[in-house]
Amino acid sequence: AQSVSQHNHHVILSEAASLELGCNYSYGGTVNLFWYVQYPGQHLQLLLKYFSGDPLVKGIKGFEAEFIKSKFSFNLRKPSVQWSDTAEYFCAATGTSYDKVIFGPGTSLSVIP
Amino acid sequence: DADVTQTPRNRITKTGKRIMLECSQTKGHDRMYWYRQDPGLGLRLIYYSFDVKDINKGEISDGYSVSRQAQAKFSLSLESAIPNQTALYFCATSKTGSPGANVLTFGAGSRLTVL
Numbered sequence: 001a002q003s004v005s006q007h008n009h010h011v012i013l014s015e016a017a018s019l020e021l022g023c024n025y026s027y028g029g030t031v032n033l034f035w036y037v038q039y040p041g042q043h044l045q046l047l048l049k050y051f052s053g054d055p056l057v058k059g060i061k062g063f064e065a066e067f068i069k070s071k072f073s074f075n076l077r078k079p080s081v082q083w084s085d086t087a088e089y090f091c092a093a094t095g096t097s098y099d100k101v102i103f104g105p106g107t108s109l110s111v112i113p
Numbered sequence: 114d115a116d117v118t119q120t121p122r123n124r125i126t127k128t129g130k131r132i133m134l135e136c137s138q139t140k141g142h143d144r145m146y147w148y149r150q151d152p153g154l155g156l157r158l159i160y161y162s163f164d165v166k167d168i169n170k171g172e173i174s175d176g177y178s179v180s181r182q183a184q185a186k187f188s189l190s191l192e193s194a195i196p197n198q199t200a201l202y203f204c205a206t207s208k209t210g211s212p213g214a215n216v217l218t219f220g221a222g223s224r225l226t227v228l
Contacts, residue, residue: 105155
């Protein structure tokens, strides 16, 4: 069955620390991958997406993610987090454009000033 | 004005009551979705619709029904609410056509509490 897993339920970092959030997917064939962010009290927003091409994709607010096909992974990274990055982060995946989007369980990030 | 509007934003109801959550969008998107969010479980798909005459069950459709009244409107109903349907519900939209077909635009959410 298609699924998305995220390695950490809750991550706590100090400002300026580096961030890496793990995401693994279980899909056969073509896969489209996404990271969404939900800031406290707000709706989900797209952070970045991968459809094809360069496996290193850059998103908003200095975030990037790397698609590693051999590891079925799409980890999110940021070299230096800020307090304003405190949010919940969701990895999501889909196959073809007619497939539904499946979300992972989310990782809650708390950044301490 | 928000691109995807959900009403009500908050609702408290009692077990057995019928509840309708409404979603309207001004994005001009043809695809609409209902998800529920529970702590530690992420977002789970309830129902989705790729156009006005298309309705599909998602992962957790039991206890829910939907109506796609127009391209811009997609309602979620709980015929007889139960406490484990207490959750945050999100409506989302997307537009058919590669590569954006699966890029979702979310509403602000409807928090439902069933007592």
